[in-house]
Amino acid sequence: xxxxxxxxxxxxxxxxxxxxxxxxxxxxxxxxxxxxxxxxxxxxxxxxxxxxxxxxxxxxxxxxxxxxxxxxxxxxxxxxxxxxxxxxxxxxxxxxxxxxxxxxxxxxxxxxxxxxxxxxxxxxxxxxxxxxxxxxxxxxxxxxxxxxxxxxxxxxxxxxxxxxxxxxxxxxxxxxxxxxxxxxxxxxxxxxxxxxxxxxxxxxxxxxxxxxxxxxxxxxxxxxxxxxxxxxxxxxxxxxxxxxxxxxxxxxxxxxxxxxxxxxxxxxxxxxxxxxxxxxxxxxxxxxxxxxxxxxxxxxxxxxxxxxxxxxxxxxxxxxxxxxxxxxxxxxxxxxxxxxxxxxxxxxxxxxxxxxxxxxxxxxxxxxxxxxxxxxxxxxxxxxxxxxxxxxxxxxxxxxxxxxxxxxxxxxxxxxxxxxxxxxxxxxxxxxxxxxxxxxxxxxxxxxxxxxxxxxxxxxxxxxxxxxxxxxxxxxxxxxxxxxxxxxxxxxxxxxxxxxxxxxxxxxxxxxxxxxxxxxxxxxxxxxxxxxxxxxxxxxxxxxxxxxxxxxxxxxxxxxx
RNA sequence: GCGCCUGUAGCUCAGUUGGAUAGAGCAACUGCCUUCUAAGCAGUGGGCCAGGGGUUCGAAUCCCUUCAGGCGCGCCA
Numbered sequence: 275x276x277x278x279x280x281x282x283x284x285x286x287x288x289x290x291x292x293x294x295x296x297x298x299x300x301x302x303x304x305x306x307x308x309x310x311x312x313x314x315x316x317x318x319x320x321x322x323x324x325x326x327x328x329x330x331x332x333x334x335x336x337x338x339x340x341x342x343x344x345x346x347x348x349x350x351x352x353x354x355x356x357x358x359x360x361x362x363x364x365x366x367x368x369x370x371x372x373x374x375x376x377x378x379x380x381x382x383x384x385x386x387x388x389x390x391x392x393x394x395x396x397x398x399x400x401x402x403x404x405x406x407x408x409x410x411x412x413x414x415x416x417x418x419x420x421x422x423x424x425x426x427x428x429x430x431x432x433x434x435x436x437x438x439x440x441x442x443x444x445x446x447x448x449x450x451x452x453x454x455x456x457x458x459x460x461x462x463x464x465x466x467x468x469x470x471x472x473x474x475x476x477x478x479x480x481x482x483x484x485x486x487x488x489x490x491x492x493x494x495x496x497x498x499x500x501x502x503x504x505x506x507x508x509x510x511x512x513x514x515x516x517x518x519x520x521x522x523x524x525x526x527x528x529x530x531x532x533x534x535x536x537x538x539x540x541x542x543x544x545x546x547x548x549x550x551x552x553x554x555x556x557x558x559x560x561x562x563x564x565x566x567x568x569x570x571x572x573x574x575x576x577x578x579x580x581x582x583x584x585x586x587x588x589x590x591x592x593x594x595x596x597x598x599x600x601x602x603x604x605x606x607x608x609x610x611x612x613x614x615x616x617x618x619x620x621x622x623x624x625x626x627x628x629x630x631x632x633x634x635x636x637x638x639x640x641x642x643x644x645x646x647x648x649x650x651x652x653x654x655x656x657x658x659x660x661x662x663x664x665x666x667x668x669x670x671x672x673x674x675x676x677x678x679x680x681x682x683x684x685x686x687x688x689x690x691x692x693x694x695x696x697x698x699x700x701x702x703x704x705x706x707x708x709x710x711x712x713x714x715x716x717x718x719x720x721x722x723x724x725x726x727x728x729x730x731x732x733x734x735x736x737x738x739x740x741x742x743x744x745x746x747x748x749x750x751x752x753x754x755x756x757x758x759x760x761x762x763x764x765x766x767x768x769x770x771x772x773x774x775x776x777x778x779x780x781x782x783x784x785x786x787x788x789x790x791x792x793x794x795x796x797x798x799x800x801x802x803x804x805x806x807x808x809x810x811x812x813x814x815x816x817x818x819x820x821x822x823x824x825x826x827x828x829x830x831x832x833x834x835x
Numbered sequence: 836g837c838g839c840c841u842g843u844a845g846c847u848c849a850g851u852u853g854g855a856u857a858g859a860g861c862a863a864c865u866g867c868c869u870u871c872u873a874a875g876c877a878g879u880g881g882g883c884c885a886g887g888g889g890u891u892c893g894a895a896u897c898c899c900u901u902c903a904g905g906c907g908c909g910c911c912a
Contacts (some may be wrong), residue, residue, distance in 0.1 A: 304851060307858085316856065320892070330892075356855045357892060402912075442912050560910055571838085571908090578910040585912045613909045614838050639840070640905070680860090681848065685841060686905060693847085693861085702860060704874045712872060719871055768851060780849060783859075794867095794876040835874065 275373065275760045276303045278348070279314055279362060286340035287318070293604045296325045305761060312353070312361030313757060319358040327564050328778040330358030344602065369756040370744040376759060376815045384762055384822045388416035388770065389430030395596055396422050398607035399519065399526075400437040403511040404448040405471055407518050407662040409689060410609060412637045415524040415662075418607045420775035421636070423826040425540035428770035433601070434527045437592060440508055441532040442585055447471065448511065449504025453496050456503070460492055473659075475514075479507050518663050522671050523828045541583055544591035545576055553625055563590065568621035590622050590706065597623070603632045605773070610637040610684065636773060644690040659689075669694045672829045676703035679827050698735050700782055703829060706820065709786035711835040713817045716798050720810055725799065751792040758788045759815050762823075775827065782823045789816050 283301050293418075299321040306315045319334035326333060334354040342352060350363040376383050398418030401411050418434070425432045439445070451470035451486055455477045458464065483506050484492075491499040504614065512529075519525070524654055535541055545561070548554045553564045554576070561577035563586075573595060576587040596604050604623070608615070616635050623633045631761065643650045650660055675696055680685050694701075747753070769777040798809045824831045 302852095302854095304854075307850095309856070311855075315855090323892070359855065439912065444912055558910085562910095575910045580910080582910090584910065588912095609906095610840065611906055616839085638841075638910080642905095677847095683849085688847070690847090700861065700874075705860085708874050710837080712875085715872055765851080772852075776849080777851080780859080787859090790875055791877090793871085794873095797871065799871050835872075 276764045277778055279303050282341055287336055290336055290340055312363045315359050315361045334358045334360050369753055371745055372760045373756045377811060380818050385427045386767055387429035389428045390430055393601045394430045394603040395433045395435055395601040396605045397435045397437055402439045402444050403508045404444050408659055409641045409643050409665055411640050411660055412662040413517055413678045414607055415522055416675045417683050417775060420679055420827050421523045421773055426769050436526045436529045438529055438531045441536055445508050447499055448507050450506040451476045452479045453503050456483055479510050511563050534590055534593050540589040541587055544594045565580055565618050567622040568624045570617040571620050574618055593622050594626055597626055606636045607636045610639045613637055615756055639684050639686045639691050641687055642686055646692050673701055673703050675828055679775050682776050705735055706782045706786045707832055708835055709789045710820045710831045713813045714833040716813055720799055725806055742807040742811050743804055744808050746805045751795055755788050755792050757821050758785050762819050778823050778826055
């Protein structure tokens with residue numbers, strides 16, 4: 275729909291520009307808020323006003339005159355409104371053809387190739403393997419996963435990656451905590467580490483360790499067995515993260531270990547690569563990266579006085595490694611509390627010659643978890659928190675994801691478990707799923723009645739629609755519904771370019787709304803076979819788009835409810 | 836103190852990258868099931884877009900400033 279307008283207008287502008295001789299602005303297409311003014315609108319006349327030093331309405335008149343002369347005309351009318359909007363209204367045949375194309379090409383017509391196969395890597399969740407996932411991770415997982423689905427559908431070659439922080443002190447502390455609990459299991463009252471992890475899961479790991487290795491570490495000090503204990507602990511934790519994510523419907527293509535980068539000597543290699551660019555220097559017994567040469571406000575230590583690499587050093591390496599693996603665009607999805615980290619990573623990538631616009635950070639704002647309107651305090655170390663697992667079990671993955679995907683990532687959100695549950699019956703996610711289930715139900719009924727099978731090639735479960743006359747769709751609600759379907763590619767493309775999955779969520783609610791209204795007002799299965807087939811075809815179109823959108827969000831599309 | 840994010844209906848949030856009379860869901864109130872799924876439909880009320888300046892044909896959106904909330908500002912990870 276958008277492309278048709280742009281093609282037309284572009285052609286008109288080019289021919290008019292023979293007389294104007296200006297550099298033409300981009301043609302911005304928008305859907306008017308008010309349905310009654312037109313199907314689609316452009317603002318180019320107002321943008322041209324300054325360039326041409328002419329009143330926008332006058333320019334609009336010239337453009338309209340040029341367009342209405344074109345053949346074949348698929349506009350019912352084209353008019354000028356307000357300060358210089360040009361509003362287009364399509365003929366019904368245009369919508370019939372659009373629906374036809376959707377039914378023939380199905381999902382492929384809903385995807386795009388703006389990515390042109392570019393390799394893009396999205397890193398998200400990347401929770402420390404020192405405790406179970408909490409609700410904030412869940413938000414990151416939902417957004418990251420949906421974004422990847424969008425980008426894939428937009429023609430990018432996407433890799434989903436989880437970065438495992440398995441090299442630092444935090445993991446060691448996990449090991450210490452497990453070690454202490456393990457000793458306590460055997461009746462040794464050893465002191466628990468000062469800042470150790472206190473959650474019940476630590477005891478579970480200790481029990482598992484006991485089951486596996488018996489009393490092997492009982493008389494061994496942590497300094498000697500720490501590696502084995504820690505290894506066992508974090509691997510178990512990792513398996514736990516992976517299974518929670520899987521049950522949430524989020525699966526990664528690759529899990530990158532930080533420890534491995536160290537072991538392969540890549541961290542050192544990355545620092546040396548920077549040194550070769552003269553971006554590394556020694557000062558006060560430490561090694562520094564000159565990040566102020568780029569966007570950072572101070573230089574950063576990469577190797578401490580004690581000779582250990584900093585976490586930042588592994589991150590330099592990690593991001594270089596992403597480039598070495600051949601990704602041309604890198605998206606990092608982080609918790610918003612890491613935003614101060616952006617300038618230094620940006621500096622790293624610039625140092626390795628990645629153009630600015632090829633690196634993007636999406637910040638996921640905090641989720642404050644409530645129960646009955648009362649905030650639930652979250653502290654991983656203290657072991658007092660509600661896990662993602664508990665939320666999934668209590669509220670359900672579909673509702674949880676939908677709530678996350680109905681907000682833009684960088685605004686804080688309140689997640690009240692009880693409200694989410696109480697509202698379940700009224701939850702917007704059901705509104706969308708219900709539309710899908712209703713259509714499925716119609717198809718079952720149509721199939722029972724054998725509709726279409728004798729008289730045409732229409733079949734319910736696929737879209738072989740030969741013999742179906744879509745011109746039978748003439749009700750305003752039907753045209754509105756088709757129009758809504760044809761808007762999907764615009765919304766989708768916008769979501770892909772802006773990296774904003776929530777746009778799809780809103781669109782689906784609107785589409786479901788238009789469908790429900792239509793369904794209520796008009797009977798789909800009637801005595802009139804020609805009309806019935808056309809309406810079932812329309813429903814089929816709605817089903818395809820709902821299916822596509824829900825798949826992108828990672829929300830299920832139930833055949834029955 | 837400095838930096839980033841946020842402030843839109845009673846509540847939770849959108850607002851198409853600067854467009855037309857600012858929207859949705861929930862909550863409240865009215866109606867609609869003998870008809871393909873009422874997890875639905877139709878309607879009513881509800882707003883100083885935090886406040887104040889500016890930029891222009893046009894601002895919830897961009898700039899400055901004040902206020903309020905959140906988060907950062909390690910040779911931690």
